[in-house]
Amino acid sequence: MDIAVQFPDGGRKNYPCGVTVAEIAAGISASLRKRAISATVNGQHWDLQWPLSADASVVIHTMKDEPQSLELIRHDLAHIMARAVQEIWPDAKVTIGPVIENGWYYDFDKNEPFSPDDLPKIEQKMREIINMRDSVRTETWPRERAIEHYRSSGEPYKVELIGMIPEDEDVRMYWHGEWQDLCRGPHLQHTGQVPADTFKLMSIAGAYWRGDSRNKMLQRIYGVAFRNREDLKGHLNMLEEARKRDHRKLGSEMKLFHFQEEAPGMAFWHPDGWTVYRQLTDYMRRRQIEHGYVEVNTPQVVDRSLWIASGHWEKYQENMFIVSVDEEHAAEKRINALKPMNCPCHVQIYNFGQKSYRDLPLRMAEFGSCTRYEPSGALHGLMRVRGFVQDDAHIFCEEDQIESETREFIGMLSRVYRDLGFPEFKIKYADRPEVRVGSDETWDRAEQALIDAAEAGGYSYELNSGEGAFYGPKLEFVLTDAIGRDWQCGTLQVDFVLPERLDAVYVGRDGNKHRPVMLHRALLGSFERFIGILLENYAGRLPFWLSPLQIVVATIVSEADEYARDVVETLRKAGLRAEADTRNEKINFKVREHSLSKVPVIFAVGAKELANGTVSIRVLGERGLEVAGLDEAVKRFAAESMPPDLRKGA
RNA sequence: GCCGGUGUAGCUCAGCUGGUAGAGCACAUCAUUCGUAAUGAUGGGGCCGGGGGUUCGAGUCCCUUCACCGGCACCA
Numbered sequence: 001m002d003i004a005v006q007f008p009d010g011g012r013k014n015y016p017c018g019v020t021v022a023e024i025a026a027g028i029s030a031s032l033r034k035r036a037i038s039a040t041v042n043g044q045h046w047d048l049q050w051p052l053s054a055d056a057s058v059v060i061h062t063m064k065d066e067p068q069s070l071e072l073i074r075h076d077l078a079h080i081m082a083r084a085v086q087e088i089w090p091d092a093k094v095t096i097g098p099v100i101e102n103g104w105y106y107d108f109d110k111n112e113p114f115s116p117d118d119l120p121k122i123e124q125k126m127r128e129i130i131n132m133r134d135s136v137r138t139e140t141w142p143r144e145r146a147i148e149h150y151r152s153s154g155e156p157y158k159v160e161l162i163g164m165i166p167e168d169e170d171v172r173m174y175w176h177g178e179w180q181d182l183c184r185g186p187h188l189q190h191t192g193q194v195p196a197d198t199f200k201l202m203s204i205a206g207a208y209w210r211g212d213s214r215n216k217m218l219q220r221i222y223g224v225a226f227r228n229r230e231d232l233k234g235h236l237n238m239l240e241e242a243r244k245r246d247h248r249k250l251g252s253e254m255k256l257f258h259f260q261e262e263a264p265g266m267a268f269w270h271p272d273g274w275t276v277y278r279q280l281t282d283y284m285r286r287r288q289i290e291h292g293y294v295e296v297n298t299p300q301v302v303d304r305s306l307w308i309a310s311g312h313w314e315k316y317q318e319n320m321f322i323v324s325v326d327e328e329h330a331a332e333k334r335i336n337a338l339k340p341m342n343c344p345c346h347v348q349i350y351n352f353g354q355k356s357y358r359d360l361p362l363r364m365a366e367f368g369s370c371t372r373y374e375p376s377g378a379l380h381g382l383m384r385v386r387g388f389v390q391d392d393a394h395i396f397c398e399e400d401q402i403e404s405e406t407r408e409f410i411g412m413l414s415r416v417y418r419d420l421g422f423p424e425f426k427i428k429y430a431d432r433p434e435v436r437v438g439s440d441e442t443w444d445r446a447e448q449a450l451i452d453a454a455e456a457g458g459y460s461y462e463l464n465s466g467e468g469a470f471y472g473p474k475l476e477f478v479l480t481d482a483i484g485r486d487w488q489c490g491t492l493q494v495d496f497v498l499p500e501r502l503d504a505v506y507v508g509r510d511g512n513k514h515r516p517v518m519l520h521r522a523l524l525g526s527f528e529r530f531i532g533i534l535l536e537n538y539a540g541r542l543p544f545w546l547s548p549l550q551i552v553v554a555t556i557v558s559e560a561d562e563y564a565r566d567v568v569e570t571l572r573k574a575g576l577r578a579e580a581d582t583r584n585e586k587i588n589f590k591v592r593e594h595s596l597s598k599v600p601v602i603f604a605v606g607a608k609e610l611a612n613g614t615v616s617i618r619v620l621g622e623r624g625l626e627v628a629g630l631d632e633a634v635k636r637f638a639a640e641s642m643p644p645d646l647r648k649g650a
Numbered sequence: 651g652c653c654g655g656u657g658u659a660g661c662u663c664a665g666c667u668g669g670u671a672g673a674g675c676a677c678a679u680c681a682u683u684c685g686u687a688a689u690g691a692u693g694g695g696g697c698c699g700g701g702g703g704u705u706c707g708a709g710u711c712c713c714u715u716c717a718c719c720g721g722c723a724c725c726a
Contacts, residue, residue, distance in 0.1 A: 105721095113654060114654080115655090116654080116655070203655095203720055203721070204654060204655090204720085204721085205653070205654070205720065205721030205722065206652060206653025206721065206722055207652095207653080207722045208652080208653095208722060211722080211723075212723080213651075213722080213724080217652055217722075217723095218653090218722095219653075220653090220721070222720095222721080248719095259718085260717085261699075261700095261716060261717045261718090262717095264716090264717065264718090319725085372725090374724085374725075375724055375725085376651070377653095377721090377722080377723080377724085378725065379718090380719095384725075384726090476726080489726090522726095525726070529726090554686090555683095556683080556684070556686085557683050557684070559683085584682080584683080585688095585689085586682095586683090586684050586686095586688085586689065587684070587685055588684085588685085588686065588687065588688070588689090589687085589688055589689080590686085590687095591687055592686090592687030592688060593687080593688085594687095595686095595687055602686080604685070604686060606684090608685085616686080618686060625685095625686065
């Protein structure tokens with residue numbers, strides 16, 4: 001019996017049932033047979049050697065088809081690497097090895113962990129395997145046979161993996177030469193189809209079996225692979241670029257902050273770093289006032305009874321710094337905790353005195369200094385710290401105000417992100433998790449309100465199914481930085497639970513007591529982390545208004561020293577952050593040094609400037625020089641130094 | 651927290667199989683007054699992350715601890 005095959009060019013042809021795509025390709029041309037790497041059959045990515053048993057649409061792929069060829073190259077390299085590892089260390093047990101962004105990884109269970117010196121050896125072995133041009137073969141086995149095979153060959157992880165394949169499905173087995181692996185496919189025709197010089201093993205790492213920290217830790221090797229050497233080089237260059245913008249490196253180079261052993265995860269902010277920090281908090285404070293927030297400040301150290309009432313003691317204790325006073329000397333033996341979050345304290349302020357529906361919505365903001373005991377392995381520069389300040393607020397409102405408050409919030413957030421240089425952001429919407437509190441009707445209303453508000457603003461969102469907080473759904477705001485990385489910063493969470501637990505009430509129009517809804521929200525997340533993101537986004541070249549040192553007045557001859565100091569004085573009076581550089585150095589030296597330290601503007605002053613009352617202006621990253629009268633220059637940069645919300649026309 | 655790696659001058663790093671610490675930059679002093687990305691000379695600077703051990707002798711070997719880095723887990 002024949003089957004009909006539909007080609008992408010509209011052509012149609014009949015073939016005997018059981019024909020493989022390899023045979024179809026061979027029938028079209030010998031060169032296509034040779035160049036073919038895989039096929040998309042009825043929308044699914046297949047091996048060439050897989051037989052067709054029914055009518056199908058077939059697209060034959062060659063190395064020119066990017067997603068398919070990259071997937072195959074990386075997937076085959078995962079197998080080739082696993083084979084190389086097992087050839088070098090026969091005791092290593094294979095587990096899983098998926099394709100990931102830019103490459104692949106493979107996890108092994110091996111008694112002796114890999115060392116970095118092993119990577120070149122493995123790479124070498126992989127090239128040997130590629131050069132063998134071993135054919136790739138696949139078969140479908142009944143699961144019992146496969147299980148038996150892996151039991152007898154001492155591969156317990158494969159046995160466990162088969163257990164995860166649905167009962168009614170057979171198991172696909174692949175061979176790269178003699179080496180065998182359980183795999184869904186597809187794969188290339190032979191190992192020689194993988195380019196031998198476009199991959200690189202990058203790193204070794206520990207990883208828990210099946211991603212669960214209760215399981216054994218396996219040894220993982222990461223690799224990257226591309227279709228050609230240029231792409232690999234480009235990728236490695238990109239990594240190098242990313243390293244250059246690492247905020248930890250920039251932070252010490254620019255003398256913004258440092259960390260030290262005695263206070264892991266807690267930043268020491270230096271004068272310049274703190275200037276940036278203050279510019280940002282000042283800006284946020286003005287925006288918040290503009291958007292109808294009141295600002296509060298609450299205690300750092302709070303007795304555990306409040307954390308018990310809020311639920312943190314039970315749910316969050318292992319992340320809290322618990323503080324108990326010295327038993328011998330203390331008159332009262334309390335157990336306190338440093339606050340990891342501000343919400344319970346904000347409810348205390350809300351609860352002070354009576355609230356009426358007329359007070360709602362009440363938008364209560366705090367630049368809340370929080371301390372969390374983060375696991376040591378999670379710490380990462382400013383991005384993950386133990387002490388940080390959130391741009392936090394809680395909006396106490398009635399249920400029917402959720403939508404308008406959400407819309408108002410997203411409006412503020414998009415304005416702030418734009419001001420800070422992130423015009424693009426995505427929204428993720430996380431709906432009800434399996435384990436939750438509150439009635440389904442309440443959830444229906446809360447979810448609908450969030451969606452309506454997002455849509456009313458014309459924002460599209462991505463569903464993050466079942467990822468909501470246990471007390472309510474949330475929106476997550478993800479911005480994209482200059483080199484395409486995503487950072488989740490903003491969040492808006494609907495909370496019905498905390499008002500209940502901490503007994504927040506208001507008197508409604510009907511004269512009865514009601515529960516307010518609480519919206520937890522942040523735009524930047526934490527100032528520490530956001531400054532880290534800013535530094536990486538701008539590669540240290542912060543916008544003028546955020547720059548710690550905005551203008552250096554550098555002298556060319558010492559006769560101009562006095563004039564330089566006068567210029568600095570004038571700049572400072574105009575609100576600019578300026579320093580004079582009257583050191584006994586050449587102007588070349590000064591320009592180089594200040595440029596490297598990313599000062600946005602250099603005013604050079606020499607004999608001419610002194611005589612004419614002018615400055616020679618050099619803007620970082622620009623070629624030309626410009627000479628201007630001092631008054632004009634001060635006016636220009638004073639205007640440029642205005643934060644986005646204070647600019648004329650803003 | 652877990653796996654692996656790293657820790658030497660302010661910074662970047664060298665220091666072979668154990669024999670008593672070195673370079674460049676930075677810093678200080680002096681000379682130089684110079685026109686937009688490195689002027690020259692001279693000089694000072696180290697508890698080799700902390701603790702313990704082996705040894706006649708430890709930056710080097712062993713144990714332990716802390717921090718950092720790459721991941722995993724966590725978190726958002």
